[in-house]
Amino acid sequence: MKKILILPGDGIGPEIVAEARKVLDCLRADHGLQVEVEEGLLGGCAVDAEGAPLPESTLGKAKQADAILLGAVGGPKWDSIERDLRPERGLLGIRAALELYANLRPAVLFPALASASTLRPEVVAGLDIMIVRELTGGIYFGQPRGIRTLDNGERQGFNTEVYSESEIERIGRTAFEAARKRGGRVCSVDKANVLEVSELWREVMERVARDYPDVALSHMYVDNAAMQLVRDPRQFDVIVTGNLFGDILSDTAAMLTGSIGMLPSASLNAAGRGMYEPIHGSAPDIAGKGVANPLATIMSLGMMLRYSLDEVALAQRVQQAVERVIEYGLRTADIAGDHTSPVSTAEMGDAVVAALALN
């Protein structure tokens, strides 16, 4: 039986994960899903309880699991502690330990939410982009890194942007495979006019493209890509890029859809095991108030069903249930606009569970 590890994390993490758990329990009870489920600590809560953001016990469970569902980690309480103990280190640690190198972030605009975008509806209606971000390399992991003191006494911070051919090739293949199942186009985003690492990135992408003659490859500099994402986002199908550029562009794409609370993500390794999480953070400003949007986490569970559990029919069922509650007009505060009175986190989760029975 496949094993799922649930890591609620910090801030709104436990609130939104509780709603995804309701959906998971419903799928197990009523829709024949057979999985073992256990929970663990990651992030600030793990620092408090065990003195480390990624305790050995959690890492052990993560290595045994076929898939992990994560809420979010971090918060002001842990912002000023020693860098190695920060909650984000736990997140980076688990990504690195499991070699979750491919981060898939769909940015899809639900028709009923077109007015929630800050862009005009005619620019974003029907938006359906997949951003494939490299997640275990680049400047977030490159050595050397640190803060050093120069001979003149001034301090200097430094990091290293580094990508090997094999790292570029495997994320390239992930993007081309994804494009094959979608619109057949990959746009590779880099900064090849300035960075040598991007020159190599471009060369390897061209090489990988030869194995996918049915997919069209284009290249774009990251500054232009940022501009094009807000000017005419529907020109894109699959965007593939490195860790740093992907971090920024995927948040821009998130905003196009109107709410950061609506966007799931998958981080996969070569074996198809993965960690699934909403793209947003722990939202300390609204934690504990019961107002957070749980849909990104519920749709992350949907991605888990599709990519790690081979339960495509159940994945579609979850997606349809989410679409249905949106069509009914249910809105948490972040997507309510001025018109609707918002529902709570728990009410939204209950509505998705109720909609599952209708499919």
Ligand code: NAD
């Ligand atoms: P954030 O995503 O937590 O919040 C940004 C804004 O979006 C806030 O106003 C928040 O209230 C709102 N928001 C986010 N998720 C929401 C949801 N589900 N429903 C409704 N509103 C939502 O980003 P931030 O404020 O920059 O970071 C807060 C903390 O989260 C920091 O400690 C940061 O390091 C951490 N963080 C964690 C992850 C992760 O766990 N993957 C990702 C990003 C940030």
